[in-house]
Amino acid sequence: MNITIEIVQNSTIVSPEGDIDTMQSTKLREVLKPILSSDTNKLIVDLSAVKYMDSSGIATLIEALQICKQADKSFGICGLNEGVRSIIELARLDTIFVISPSREEALIA
């Protein structure tokens, strides 16, 4: 799994590519860990290149959200395709996560 990290205006944008399943969610968690303990103000996970996500991917995002909340940082996700959106809705997390259509909108959300 390729994961790109960009720093834009005090925010960190993490963009994983491919499927976030049991095997790949561990890699995403490892990439997020140092970012969550850094001094970034906002973490955005851009999911526009993610075709599939299972409950382990959801768990990784919830974990990141909770760490951000505790550290008074903002957390958002963007670029959800239909499949990823449907699992987030199924898990009733669409009102818990700040969801933006694009990374540009996520930066100002």
Place this chain on the structure above:
Amino acid sequence: MSMKPKATPSKIIVRLTVHASPIWFSTIRNLVINICRNCGICDRTSGSIALALDEAVSNIHRHGYHGSSDELIEIQIEAMQACNGVPWKVKICLEDRAAQIDLEKIKSRDIEDIRPGGLGVYLIQSIMDHVDWSYREGGGMRLVLEKYGDPISENVDVCTGKTQD
């Protein structure tokens, strides 16, 4: 008076035995998606069925086999196309050789409790129409998942060529 023979729906049965290793999970997902698509099931529902199956095999790997990839999972996927007004049906049976657990203990967690983990059973039960855990003969667990086509959805009836309405 000659009678037109009734068309019969196509049914596919696939049986596979795989190691409970996450490296196989995407192959299993793609297999069930392709089977569902070939039965005329829409992409969204095919994806959901694949997610339910993925959660089931992940649970066997994580909880049944405690993360070991050496043990086996037997999977049987049966799918029948919609035909003559009868909606499509997908039945998936998974068998493992994990320790048998109290069936009462397999339950979905409170979805309002926002925390990482424990979503698998909830997702399986939300997606599938019928979910049944039981004990496998000779040891291990057995899980049967079923999903039926919605008669009012726009899935193609392969026998009449019409969408079901």
